[in-house]
Amino acid sequence: MIPVIVIRPEPGNAATVAAAQALGxxxxxxxxxxxAPAPWAVPDPAPYRALLVGSANVFRLGGESLARLRDLPVHAVGAATAEAGRAAGFTVASIGEGGLQPMASALPPGRYLRLAGEKRVPLAMPEGVEVDDVVVYAAAGLPMPPALTRMLAKPAVVLLHSGEAAAHFAAESDRIGVARGQIALACLASRIGSMAGLGWQHIEIAETRTDQAVLALAVQMCEKVSPRGH
Structure with a gap:
């Protein structure tokens, strides 16, 4: 059986692995x-119409300072981010489906506060919309452990949930000499596939930006990944 490798950070990693194993x-x-949390100062919430949040990590790692912003409604990039926001005591005004840019493009005119990670997707705002960014967490890439290096010596399907993960995985693969032609990538969005670069056996994109869709894609890909690479 072709192995499926999950590289996203915890707590999402364990949840995705368990869901994948449940699918066989x-x-x-x-x-x-x-x-890890990043030091940040809470701005005065008064000028802002709402919060723009592109990751559940904002609510997991933002700390006690988030409480000062709870009167602002949240525009969340997806269901998991919305769920984390509600658990942290926020009201969710909208939930996106196609990424942060489509959601930002649909915002009514006004000034918004974007809570984000150190590495974040640049956004093009519609006329009349202003967004101030505040970094509340940071992600540090880790080297591939020896066990993963050994697994990547043979064909595998790797799940990629972010563009940063794609770029880091590609760089680490090149560093340790992974043969890209043996590895297939199941990506949450097209931008993620682009950031992984070229030369992989397959790069395929989930139908929707959900973990369930990525896993469904992985099931299909495991059936067609060549055990000999290309």
């Missing part, structure tokens, strides 16, 4: 990022 996949988890 030979899933193994190797978190390649260390997520």
């Amino acid at each position: 996949l030979d899933a193994q988890g190797f978190p390649l990022f260390d997520m």
